[in-house]
Amino acid sequence: MPGDPTIHHTSDLRGSDGASEGASSLVVILVGAPGSGKSTFCDDVMAAARRPWVRVCQDVVANGKQGTKSQCITSASAALEEGKSVFIDRCNLEQEQRADFVRLRKVQVDVHAVVLDLPAQLCISRSVKRTGHEGKLQGGRAAMVVNRMLQKKELPNLTEGFSRITFCQNESDVKEAVKTYSQLGPSDILSAGVFGQKNKEAKVQLGIMKFLKKIDKPDFDASGKDSTPVGNLPHDTASIQTSVTSTCSMELEKNKEDLRNSNSKCPSQRSLIGDSSMDFVHTLAFPSISTADFQFDLKLASEIIVDCVSDFLQRFDNIRLVLVDLSEKSKILSLVRERSANKHIDSSKFFTFVGDITQLHTRGNLRCNVIANAANWRLKPGGGGVNAAIFKVAGESLQIATKKCADILSPGSSVVVPLPSNSPLHSRERVTHVIHVVGPNMNPQRPNCLNNDYVEGCKVLRNAYSSLFANFASILENQSKTDSKRHVSAISSTHVEGTTITSSPDSDQMAKQEAQSNPDRNKKSKVFATSGASKDKSIVMNDNHGHTPCNENTGNLMSSASLGDAVDENRRHAKVTKRSWGAWAQALHEIALNPEKHQNVVMEKSDDYVVLNDMYPKAKKHVLVVSRLQGLDSLSDVRKEHLSLLKTMHSAGLKWTRMFLKEDASLMFRLGYHVVPSMRQLHLHVISQDFDSPRLQNKKHWNSFNTSFFRDSTDLIQEIEKHGVANINDDESLLKMELRCHRCRSAHPNIPRLKSHIALCKASLPASLLDNDRLVSASPKG
Missing domain, CATH: 3.40.50.300 (P-loop containing nucleotide triphosphate hydrolases)
Structure with missing residues (x-):
């Protein structure tokens, strides 16, 4: 214009x-x-x-x-x-x-x-x-x-x-x-x-951060009151700041008084708030998970919180757990206090606190090096309450750091995110880590509602808290190791049943020595590492370079030393993309493990696999042969011991191609896997090469079947026989390549033009597809 x-x-x-x-x-x-x-x-x-x-x-x-x-x-x-x-x-x-x-x-x-x-x-x-x-x-x-x-x-x-x-x-x-x-x-x-x-x-x-940059860390007088002159604040925030300061001061005094009353009953204990003389105690501050936006029953939630806290505190010294809520009239805080008192939990190690979880140090004089976020499954800012507040105050650096650790998170699991030093939460509140945790949803207005199924809901919530506390323990252990050896060269991520635990490669060697000199401590680490586990007893070590499963038959965890050795070995052979599975991506997993509940879609069932039509077929004939082996989510999980299963799935795919070819002898098929699937549970695509389907709508759809993103089944079987793992090229740029006809390799500007060309193209399919039985057709030459 x-x-x-x-x-x-x-x-x-x-x-x-x-x-x-x-x-x-x-x-x-x-x-x-x-x-x-x-x-x-x-x-x-x-x-x-x-x-x-x-x-x-x-x-x-x-x-x-x-x-x-x-x-x-x-x-x-x-x-x-x-x-x-x-x-x-x-x-x-x-x-x-x-x-x-x-x-x-x-x-x-x-x-x-x-x-x-x-x-x-x-x-x-x-x-x-x-x-x-x-x-x-x-x-x-x-x-x-x-x-x-x-x-x-x-x-x-x-x-x-x-x-x-x-x-x-x-x-x-x-x-x-x-x-x-x-x-x-x-x-x-x-x-x-x-x-x-x-x-x-x-x-x-523009962010509360804008005016926070204009003031240094607030000073507090002996009463815990913010002594920073209100006049130093921008005019549009001064009244808000005054209100927050006043409220937090009253909340601080109330919590001090609660602890004094509690400590008076236990003279050997002393208040942990406002006591600058004592050494710092590792502290996790966490909100109640799923009780606000996700409407989980408060009484049941309070029981689960206290049970998980009690179980966790029995294993560790020199730590504190703090349940935080904004309102002193909070029902969940009163229920937890009451139940905690009935279970005689040490109030110096676990207590409730009224205040803003993003301002516990500057407004509440409570030092917490780790805080938990009641996140959404997308791990994105937004929503209301704690999630929005933490992302807003932590700034963009938290979003970037989170993206490096995980894209999505399933209910009942958590992920540790080391907080960059440039984040205001780190510099001002002294928070070193944020643990994102996702609980169950009982709110029909939110995704993945459990529709009042509290049997499943309680299980998920218990897993969420167990995973949260396990990750807190992992932070403490890693910090104690890096205190003695600070030259950390890289960070790897360990996934324990949906729990992502940050650790350093240096710590693996230290763990070997520690395991030999202190076997009891090694046992202790096994205990907390499994606290977030579900009924599946496997453990996966997963980072940007390696991926190895534990022996599923034993149900025991490897020591950190043996895990490190296994990862180093696999790192030489495979590259694996770190992955968490959202609820939407669990459909195949559910069908494979419970085919009797999905008889309307399962076309064939055996002990090893199920066969069903792809819900969004990209060709005239497109079916999936889905493994039924739990823990085998994608090609990155496949090892030599799975060869028999891969061959069985390939044979099933061939059987279905023969059936389709009897109906239409002009069809040709490829059988293969996506290197990075969008759905959980290993599945083999059996797809005809006409690509005549209204569901094939964009570049990603096309390139996922016509670049090296699609690995032929016969090639993979030979590769795993020879090397023990699949060679995975998870380069996302493969899905963004220009659109080229799979027959004559001519380029086309968009999908409609490409489809029009394919309908008329008479060129033979590439000769390479005729090798190693990659192409299946009624005619030997394809």
Whole structure:
């Protein structure tokens, strides 16, 4: 748009052939309540647009009818493949709702957010009055829905992955945004950043960190009161700071008094708060898991907390566990205090504390070197309560550090994240580690709800706390080792039944010496390492280089020394991507272990495998042969002892190809595995080479079957026979390679063009597929 300083024309980015080398397509995620004008915004832009736009609306995505989020993603991806820009017309009021659409930036497009943050009263009035709405949200019911949705509103921020965010808080703002996007040329690029945010929430989004940088660590007088002059704070935060300080001071005094009362009954103990004379005690502060957003029964939760705490404290000295909640009226704190007293738990080693878990040192004078986060399974900022607070205060460095440790986390498990020194939680609060932990969900408004199944829920919650405490113990052990040897060259991650324990390679050698000189201590480490274990008794050592399972028959853990030796050995042969499995990726695992519950999808069952159609087939014939061996999640788990199973699965795949070839002799098949599968449980793809399927929709789908990301079954069997492990190339760039016909190797710009070509291509399949029986057909020559 001429004269608009936010728009850059890309003529200077064009090559000699005139093609733009910059990103030309856009994904614009609209954020707003029903009635905020999202659909009208799209219509107004598209009516005057200078570039091709596609509106993706969940209310009409299924051939004019209401569809699913997955269908929206598919529709958006298809439009981007065609070089069009996309509006995502959904409410998108929560970060979790936006996350999957933000990931579309991986197809090398810019992702923007346009926030229609209009007054709630206006949105409700519009929703109630409208008729003929696509999603049928109108009339009196609309007011309740809008109100409920706005209560969960999470304004977007750049850390989610947006390159630009535009806030519209009145009709004038909306008109300006419409003008900006409608006059955007086919190759124009908008400036990055946040635009139009004028209210107090803008200051919040910039972060509490902004004003914290302006003050040094607060000073406390003898009473625990913050003596930093309020006048030194920015005017927009002074009143908030005063309120927080006053509240925390009262909470501190209450906790001191609770401990004094407790200690008066036990003269040998002394208060651990406000006692600067005592040596530092390793302390884990943790919130109650799953009792807020995830609505777990408080009484049951309190019983599980105290039982797990009691079991853990019996094994360790010189540690403290602190249960933290913001409100002194907290029901969970009172229940835990009562149960803890009944079990006679030492109140100097475990107590409750009222305060902000992100300000325990500066506001509560309570030193905690490790804090737990009640995380979501995506390990992302957002939601409410503790998770949002910790990510906000810790800053972007925590997100980066978390990403290095894990992408997702299953309920009942936890992961340790060493906190970078540049994080305010580290520098100001002296927190060295954050442990993300995911508990069970009893809230039907949240993903993976257990629908009031408290048998499973209690099991998951108990595993969550056991995993949390096991990880805390691992931090202590590693710190004690690095105190005597500080030159740590690398960090590896040990996964114990969903628990990720950080350790250093140097510590493995030390563990060997320690095991010889102090066998009792070695036994002790085994005890805490298994405290988060589930019914499966295997243990996996998993880092960026090696992966080795424990002997499943013994059910015992290897010592840290033997684990290190095993990893070093496997490191020479295999590269494995660290992996946690989300609930959505567990479907094959569930079917394989419980096929009797899934008779409607299982086409064949044996003791070793089940056969079923791929739910999203990428060809005319596409079935999966799924291993039934527990603990065998992917190729990275396969060892020489699994050869017999691999051959059995291959034979089953051949049997099904013969059946398909009797129906259609023109088909040809490949049998193979993805090096990094999207679904848990080792499974063999049996796929016809026509690739004629509406489910094949993007570059990732195509390249996962037509690059070295797909390993032929016959090759793998020979490789494992020779080397004992599979050679895994988990380079994600394989999935981003240009689209090439699998027959003639010609290149194509998008999936529709590629499919059109394949339907007419008469070239023979590559000769390499004829070697080693990689290609199965009715004709020996294929």
